[in-house]
Amino acid sequence: MIQSSETTLAPAPVEVQKGWGGQSVKRKEDKRLLQGEGVFVDDVKRHGMGYLHFVRSPYAHAHITRVDVSAAEAIDGVYGTLTGEEVAALTDPFFQISSVPGANIKDFSLAVGKVRYVGEPVVAVVAETRELARDASELVEVDYEPLAAVVDARVAQDSDTPVLHDDAGGNLMWSGLYSWGDLDAAFAEADRVVKIPELHFHRFNSTPLECDGALVEYNRGVSQWTIHTNNQFPGFAAIMMGPAMKVGLDKLRFVTQDIGGGFGNKITSHPQLVVCCLLARKLNRPVQWTEWRTDFHLSMSHGNERWFRDTEVAVKDDGTLLGFRTKALDDAGAWLRYEPLGGVIWAQVTPGMYRWKHIELEFTQVATNKAPVSPNRGYSRMQHLWFTERVIDIVARELDLDPVEVRKRNYVRAEDMPYTTPNGCVYDSGDYAAMLDLALGLVGYDSMEARRADAKERGKLLGVGIGSTLDSGTNNFGQSRLINPELQFSGNNEVATVKLDIFGEIVVTLGTTPQGQGHETTAAQVVADILNCSVDDVHVRAGHDSYWNSHAGFSGTYASQFAVTGLSAVKGATEMLAAEIKKLAGAVFGGVPAEALELADGGVRIKESPDAFLPFMACGAIINANNAGLPEDLDVTLNCRYVYRPPFEVPDVETKMGNLTLTYACQVHVAVVEVDPETGAYEIVDYAAVDDCGKRINPQIVEGQVMGATAQAIGAAVHETYEYDEDGNLLTPNFYDYHVPHALDMPPLATGAIESPSPFTPLGTKGMGEGGGAGIHAVCAAIQDATGQIVTDSHNPYQRVWRLLQEAKA
Amino acid sequence: MLLREVEYAKPGSVAEALELLAANDGARALAGGQTLINVMKARAASPDMLVDLNGLDDLTGIELAGDGTLTIGAMTTYTELMGSAEAKARPILGEVCATIADVQVRNRGTIGGNVCSNDPTNHLPPLMVSVGARMTIAGADGEREVSAEEFFLGVYLTAVGPGELLTRISIPAGKKDGFAAVTLGADGTCIANAAATVNGSVRVALGCVDAVPVIVTAESADGVADAVRAANLEPPSDVHASSEYRTHLAEVLATRAAQEASAR
Amino acid sequence: MDVTVTVNGTTYERDVEPRKLLIHFLRDDLDLTGSHVGCDTGNCGACSVIVDGVLVKSCMLLAVQANGASIETVEGLAEGDELTPLQLAFNEHHALQCGYCTPGMLMSATALLRENPSPSEDEIAKALQGNICRCTGYWNIVEAVKSVAK
Structure with missing residues (x-):
């Protein structure tokens, strides 16, 4: 049952902003999308293009003993093929982020000699039509010598388990011990040690409705590829692809326009893009690749599956949390791609929202014969935050304390902000307890016992659960050195260019690759406020083109950062432009100082004599086309590029201390479920999502992100899972078996907001949108409350709930 | 997506459809296509020929006889059945059809297609058995009638043999x-x-x-x-x-x- | 096979393979790329179009089956630059983020409102059950449709 949502603002005062910022300006990108005039990657066509189809492995683990493409190539209309052998000859293996042993694996864009998961691309075929490419791919002969598969990370390192990557000497890819504070002292001080043998965070992803794709053109004259794609982090794709293809990054031009959802899942398409590039060059024609849904489920970017084992929690009898130790075992699937960054990203939120000081986590990542993982909305923090939340509710149950009280007793307090965590991260601002009160109020927590009784009368078990999480945004890429000290990455950056064109058009170019986050709108709001004009006068270019020069090493849209990195770059560039406009006008007006000028009504004027007015059109025309007689030393281009660089230090690789992210948006979600005790089926009957992401440039867009993250969390908690059988076959390869929420599945939703501006960002904003997976935990906790049984898995389909109820009976 | 090559025939009558099916070993009847086309997209089935039953008036229509017996043409869509005044004589039929898939699928998917595909997760096979439906199957030798219990033979397998078609389903009066x-x-x-x-x-x-x-x-x-x-x-x-x-x-x-x- | 269809008032005649799905015909042969593909099992509804007044998923229909039909797609909703009240409501209520599911959502909602100009929230959700959106959680979409209900 779906019900409309209402936003409730916190009683805490929310600063009313002047101007465009802070208003729910209607999105500029909507018109084209509503008319079917967006340009998504599969909409891009070129004369003479060929369609690419991948031959994929039917085995989870096998040697490739023979590949024969002759029958496929013999078909009329087939343009050509590419095999793993060719790839190995033409390219180097992709650069590995990992230190040893993961550093030693050899990852090519097609399987070379061996396949390691069902669906792995083995051969690519290009033909005149989509259908023909698939027909021909069926004629490619591949002989396999099947090997035993490993699908359970818990046995991956056993001596009798088959090894995926001989180069790594085993299935261990990366491990590291994180230890902060004094664990021995914490456990000595504890009244109780709560032991949790095993918790499991399941494998799923956000399944953007548009799958991956590309249209790649090769310009032979200048040896340069133009890659029209929906990859959401071209900067990362470039640094992976350039060295592998042995070309400079300038030879790889990335172009995106509209992207049909990303959620992190479209970061790691670089192997497929390399195949498209090699074939575009080999066949001397544009190559088009569209990934279909089953391909996506089989092979693209699953979220990290993680086990938390042998957890011990040191607590006082009153529920004060002192510390914990645990062993995190992460299942990377067959290739590392973006991994093992998940092995450190979680540390951005090491203590969750709590004040415990002593934490030890042994992180181990292994390879299995499953699809490779990659970032997924809430990447790596979500798994860890689910774990910390699970610990809270299990501790509360063991100590017979109220989960609300345990949270409030241990939350980082508003007066502690900015708060430095045991590992040196700095939580910038927030009032977690106030958010919890707001969320509980939205679901009518005070009357919950009456509702519980009412549900019982109807034969249902009611449960209430809380999920409180952080959405850490704006990465310090220096944290990659905790994975591999050799890596030369640190800090972060984003670029924007703002210019006045010849007719006075205000043109904004972003480095980001939005996938629905409304960047064109929010960027225009920031620009309009500075130039004192209408958002309608600001033209933000749709999409991304690395040739626009609005592109930095970390450009892209990922990891909750646009409101900080993107908009700060826009702010910086626009302020530069405003200063230049004043400089120009000052010269035109005959030496008027900038302080005496103001921007207004689409131009610049002298404050004291507003009739002295130079419209933007005149400014643009003078600089671009009518500049004779301007003072020689007038340093004005009206084309301003600004790189925003957040203030970061390189973390200490020995102590693993450092500030890993700049901002911490916060979510508190509360779910109310009713369980049918006979079947285990349950319905979420009430839901509240409260979010604090600092200053909101566009509250409606922010709320939209909160809603989307909520829906994805509910889907993951209840139905969405990538399940494999023991032979490594994916059992949920499509939307028939992988059930994502439909309109009828959505609960009534109440949203709430608090604004705690970040003291660390130019606009007081915080990155947001990932939602931290609060909803996954809220549902788990509600099921624990309803069934009275400890929930140990992040995924609770009806069958598992029924099983819990059976255990309760027994 | 991307089916294997297939021939397409659009017969003008049931008789012509039966002839096409009988004459081509690899031919399959195409009803609403809401299962078959999907199976073909996965290339899990690749008939040589599709015999499109859409537009054959003899396979549509819902009639209510004086004794309360409902006769439902095999090509009746779920949406048509849900909106049929006659079909309300046995209310469960419309109620269950309303829970099948979604609007778009109900607009194309047919009662006959549902029972003939006999996917074990379909709603209509058990319903047809419980209400005591009888299926009329046409073939080269004319028509025969089987009970729902005799109709369902195995996964994706029914009493409709090669060269045959399910033409209509009759359901006795009842409400409980x-x-x-x-x-x-x-x-x-x-x-x-x-x-x-x-x-x-x-x-x-x-x-x-x-x-x-x-x-x-x-x-x-x-x-x-x-x-x-x-x-x-x-x-x-x-x-x-x-x-x-x-x-x-x-x-x-x-x-x-x-x-x-x-x-x- | 020869196929003649009228899409948004324009008649097209093309020679197509019988195996071609209507969605590929619209997108690849007629360059009407507003309708999208989001799955390969008929679940997502991004390809929803109206064929002879009936809302269907164009990935579960062969192009040859549409021979002679009149088809409505997202490109035909607005009159030139004039968005329909439903399209405007989607903008007003932030009922789209990435916009990929939006064409199918609009076609499903259009079909609903023709049949039932005053749907309840529950009827709206039922009408959209065959359209998957992964960005919005549906709340704002339902809100948008409700706002134009009579």
């Missing part, structure tokens, strides 16, 4: 029916279902537990759970439900369907 299902979410893939009809005693047809609907009978709804247990079901395990869970659901859903039927 019930249906219960557990699906993924509000409207997703079915995990288990049960259809019940009270006609003196209670007759329940269980779906998703075997290749064909399993029938259990009891004196009243109270006895249904015991009857299901006595049936010693051995349903398949899959990613959505273990055999044990399905067995349990069958018992619960059979009882609920029987209670609903008894209460009408």
Whole structure:
């Protein structure tokens, strides 16, 4: 049952902003999308293009003993093929982020000699039509010598388990011990040690409705590829692809326009893009690749599956949390791609929202014969935050304390902000307890016992659960050195260019690759406020083109950062432009100082004599086309590029201390479920999502992100899972078996907001949108409350709930 | 996406359709296509020829006879049945059709296609068995009629043989029916279902537990759970439900369907 | 095979393979790329179009089956630059983020409102059950449709 949502603002005062910022300006990108005039990657066509189809492995683990493409190539209309052998000859293996042993694996864009998961691309075929490419791919002969598969990370390192990557000497890819504070002292001080043998965070992803794709053109004259794609982090794709293809990054031009959802899942398409590039060059024609849904489920970017084992929690009898130790075992699937960054990203939120000081986590990542993982909305923090939340509710149950009280007793307090965590991260601002009160109020927590009784009368078990999480945004890429000290990455950056064109058009170019986050709108709001004009006068270019020069090493849209990195770059560039406009006008007006000028009504004027007015059109025309007689030393281009660089230090690789992210948006979600005790089926009957992401440039867009993250969390908690059988076959390869929420599945939703501006960002904003997976935990906790049984898995389909109820009976 | 090559024929009459099916070994009838086209997209089936039954008036229409018997043309869509005044004579039919998939699928998908595909997770096979439907099958030698119980033979297998077509389904008068299902979410893939009809005693047809609907009978709804247990079901395990869970659901859903039927 | 269809008032005649799905015909042969593909099992509804007044998923229909039909797609909703009240409501209520599911959502909602100009929230959700959105959680979409209900 779906019900409309209402936003409730916190009683805490929310600063009313002047101007465009802070208003729910209607999105500029909507018109084209509503008319079917967006340009998504599969909409891009070129004369003479060929369609690419991948031959994929039917085995989870096998040697490739023979590949024969002759029958496929013999078909009329087939343009050509590419095999793993060719790839190995033409390219180097992709650069590995990992230190040893993961550093030693050899990852090519097609399987070379061996396949390691069902669906792995083995051969690519290009033909005149989509259908023909698939027909021909069926004629490619591949002989396999099947090997035993490993699908359970818990046995991956056993001596009798088959090894995926001989180069790594085993299935261990990366491990590291994180230890902060004094664990021995914490456990000595504890009244109780709560032991949790095993918790499991399941494998799923956000399944953007548009799958991956590309249209790649090769310009032979200048040896340069133009890659029209929906990859959401071209900067990362470039640094992976350039060295592998042995070309400079300038030879790889990335172009995106509209992207049909990303959620992190479209970061790691670089192997497929390399195949498209090699074939575009080999066949001397544009190559088009569209990934279909089953391909996506089989092979693209699953979220990290993680086990938390042998957890011990040191607590006082009153529920004060002192510390914990645990062993995190992460299942990377067959290739590392973006991994093992998940092995450190979680540390951005090491203590969750709590004040415990002593934490030890042994992180181990292994390879299995499953699809490779990659970032997924809430990447790596979500798994860890689910774990910390699970610990809270299990501790509360063991100590017979109220989960609300345990949270409030241990939350980082508003007066502690900015708060430095045991590992040196700095939580910038927030009032977690106030958010919890707001969320509980939205679901009518005070009357919950009456509702519980009412549900019982109807034969249902009611449960209430809380999920409180952080959405850490704006990465310090220096944290990659905790994975591999050799890596030369640190800090972060984003670029924007703002210019006045010849007719006075205000043109904004972003480095980001939005996938629905409304960047064109929010960027225009920031620009309009500075130039004192209408958002309608600001033209933000749709999409991304690395040739626009609005592109930095970390450009892209990922990891909750646009409101900080993107908009700060826009702010910086626009302020530069405003200063230049004043400089120009000052010269035109005959030496008027900038302080005496103001921007207004689409131009610049002298404050004291507003009739002295130079419209933007005149400014643009003078600089671009009518500049004779301007003072020689007038340093004005009206084309301003600004790189925003957040203030970061390189973390200490020995102590693993450092500030890993700049901002911490916060979510508190509360779910109310009713369980049918006979079947285990349950319905979420009430839901509240409260979010604090600092200053909101566009509250409606922010709320939209909160809603989307909520829906994805509910889907993951209840139905969405990538399940494999023991032979490594994916059992949920499509939307028939992988059930994502439909309109009828959505609960009534109440949203709430608090604004705690970040003291660390130019606009007081915080990155947001990932939602931290609060909803996954809220549902788990509600099921624990309803069934009275400890929930140990992040995924609770009806069958598992029924099983819990059976255990309760027994 | 991307089907294998296939021939397409659009016959003008049932007779012509039968001829096409008889003359081409690899031909298959195309009804609403909401299952078959999907199977072909996966290339899990690749008929040589599709014989499109859309537009054949002889296969459409819903008639209500004086004795309350409903006759439903095989190419009747779920949406047509839901909107049919005649079909309200047996209310459960429209009610169950309204829970199948979604608007778009109900607009194209047909009653005949649903039963002929006999996917064990479909809603209509158990319902047809519980209401005592009779299927009319046309072939080169004319028409024959089989009961729903005889109609469903195995997974994706029915009494409709090569060169034959299901033309219509007749359903006797009645009102005391019930249906219960557990699906993924509000409207997703079915995990288990049960259809019940009270006609003196209670007759329940269980779906998703075997290749064909399993029938259990009891004196009243109270006895249904015991009857299901006595049936010693051995349903398949899959990613959505273990055999044990399905067995349990069958018992619960059979009882609920029987209670609903008894209460009408 | 020869196929003649009228899409948004324009008649097209093309020679197509019988195996071609209507969605590929619209997108690849007629360059009407507003309708999208989001799955390969008929679940997502991004390809929803109206064929002879009936809402269907164009990935579960062969192009040859649409021979002679009149088809409505998202490109035909607005009159030139004039968005329909439903399209405007989607903008007003932030009922789209990435916009990929939006064409199918609009076609499903259009079909609903023709049949039932005053749908309840529950009827709206039922009408959209065959359209998957992964960005919005549906709340704002339902809100948008409700706002134009009579």
